[in-house]
Amino acid sequence: MRELTDRLLEGLPAAAVVVDPDVTAGYRQDMAGFCASGEPAVVVFPSTVDQVRHVLRTATELRVPVVPQGARTGLSGGANAVEGCIVLSLVAMDRILELDPVNRIAVVEPGVVNAVLSRAAEEHGLAYPPDPSSWESCTIGGNIGTGAGGLCCVKYGVTSEYVLGLDVVLADGRLLHTGRRTAKGVAGYDLTRLFVGSEGTLGVVVGATLALRPAPAPQLALAAEFADVDAACAAVCAVIEAGFTPSLMELMDSVVVGAVNRLGRMGLPESTRALLMVAFDGPEQRRELAEVGQLCKRAGATEVVPADDQAESELLLKARRLALTAMDTLGTTMVDDVAVPRSRMAQMLAGVAEIGERCGLTIGVVSHAGDGNTHPIVAFDADDPEQVRRAEESFEEIMALGLRLGGTITGEHGVGLLKKEWLAQELGPVGLDLQKQMKGLFDPLGILNPGKLF
């Protein structure tokens, strides 16, 4: 331990090496529930690539595990410390190094907060689309580690679509450059995308070249109320099948609608059992909204409320923004993240409701409906071990259901600790074998974020 900090201090300033247990305890975990964590031996805050390389060389030499961390807003325990590890916090590496409107790229350090980059891009009329709910605090490095998504993905895709190149410090301290600064490029294997979503298990991202897009116009939304969630799912399918690509398409089931209605005093009638929000940001947004409104009515919407302007749009979307807070009023909450083909979303939601009933738990679902990406939110009493057990059980059943419906155990939150038992099932034996071999290739000593993913 003394040896570890001494060696770290050879390459890091004293202020960047923290061993005070009162402080280090604060770096034990991200925002996932149900996940174990250990006590870090030390938390380091490097501010240069060379310092990160020194940390990794030291870790390799002394065989100490390294857990990379961003803002710890993750929901799968992927950033949880393991006992005696070096927590490698990248938050001090938070510079935007370039923002280039002609080449539409940004070059950033990993600790840059998503919202900071988004606003910097905005000043040039550009956008960095991936917008996880935690965008005001989460870091680009964390977004890359988890392959983060968000509300905009139905039109603009996820993090991996925007990562052109990476600088990565490998387990042994070597510095790897992947990818490119050009719009296109196919020279060699795509290691860039291999690192996106690898949750710090293959290397430590210390720099990223990101693609930007022209900033879209402000979106205009509608809210459609449905008497049952099946009809709302049918509307989602009808809208996509008709060729629309909304900039947002969010669905709340009856549990979430009820909680939001109470908390936000939205005045929705009791008969509203599902709420669908659809927005467009293109030049034809008014026409598109009108047509989508018609499709919703045809699918059984009891009420369709299109926004007339930006302000009304914001009001409508407020209900969606309240969803998690509203669910928090019902107990301790755990957010799941199962994506299914959108044609199967109705089955998924029916199945989750059935699991909630069977487990005697309140489970509300908010979905990025355009992507078939459901977030079942289990509310339970964390002081009641029996309820905790049933909450965990419901989580397992929800993942099993997602796989049965041809889906994935994680649409955008990652595997971390929470879902590692299930990853094997999704990948199958051949896939799992290759992924483990890949991990072994990059991290032969097993010091990089050990125990995550596998």
Add this chain to the structure above:
Amino acid sequence: MRELTDRLLEGLPAAAVVVDPDVTAGYRQDMAGFCASGEPAVVVFPSTVDQVRHVLRTATELRVPVVPQGARTGLSGGANAVEGCIVLSLVAMDRILELDPVNRIAVVEPGVVNAVLSRAAEEHGLAYPPDPSSWESCTIGGNIGTGAGGLCCVKYGVTSEYVLGLDVVLADGRLLHTGRRTAKGVAGYDLTRLFVGSEGTLGVVVGATLALRPAPAPQLALAAEFADVDAACAAVCAVIEAGFTPSLMELMDSVVVGAVNRLGRMGLPESTRALLMVAFDGPEQRRELAEVGQLCKRAGATEVVPADDQAESELLLKARRLALTAMDTLGTTMVDDVAVPRSRMAQMLAGVAEIGERCGLTIGVVSHAGDGNTHPIVAFDADDPEQVRRAEESFEEIMALGLRLGGTITGEHGVGLLKKEWLAQELGPVGLDLQKQMKGLFDPLGILNPGKLF
């Protein structure tokens, strides 16, 4: 040899195993020049996944190299046979298994021709965007192997953006499923994208789940004439910087303009030394074309011709379609494929002109200008060994120039045999080392498309 065909025939119908040297010689190479090829021992045409697995198991058992082939329209020698190999042609696996408008996916076998899929998608109001020039004949499997691009990439991206999941037969015959059918998913490492662009060196793609998009409206184009290529490059940068995202943005330099003008009798004045084509397919295409026209004039365009309708658009784009044919009138041609940041394209084009002069060769450049993806086309006399030598030399110099300008040696054609010496330079020692280890992990015996990439 006898043993090889006997073993192959245990799992393949006789008609699918071809050893007649007159026939097999036809499968020696793709469309790249300057690349060596060997005589295949046998060409097989499996029609099922099981048959492919049998071929790979046999190859592993007998330690025979396997070269996967699609339509052999590649331009880097990536599909060239090696002496004594099994050529594994996937053209008989050409079924579209699913086309699902609600989930916007297609599930296809690797031998499906790009144009066949595109037309099938069109019938559902959908599009499969990647559109390499060879789209009427090239296969989806080949597109995946090379990470193919095309004219649409400036707006719609390249092949890797559209591959959601793959079925891959590994070197030892095991069947691997990667990815997903859902819009989003981050379960484990992204092996799907690792296979895209891997040129058959890691496994044989036998099935693909592809993302489709709503079919765009027909595009409307303008042509802008410039007195020099620098001004045209400045126009490209201005258009992108102003926030436009054209559906096509192609640039021809003076050599190509001259050749096209002569062949197509376009009647362009001698003063036209560069021709830029820009198209839009969105609802505001007329306004966008007008504004882009203004930007071109401001950058120095001597003439801007916007199309009034679809038919005029097609006429304007005809010049671009003639580019390769026109260059073929000047000698044997070799097409290069170097992408640079678009802000560096003017330097790239000036450098290529200078290389052409120094080597005493005619080099014309047609570029996917919106992506900074240049295709220098070297025209030479293939019967003159000295010219051939200088053509090869110019190729090398063009790649070196691209790398110096922060670019990549291949934007969309791949490395194959043609550029393997240069891949090492682009990747650097750490990257090269990891990529080679990756190859060793998937193909420990080195039987999969040996000698390609590295």
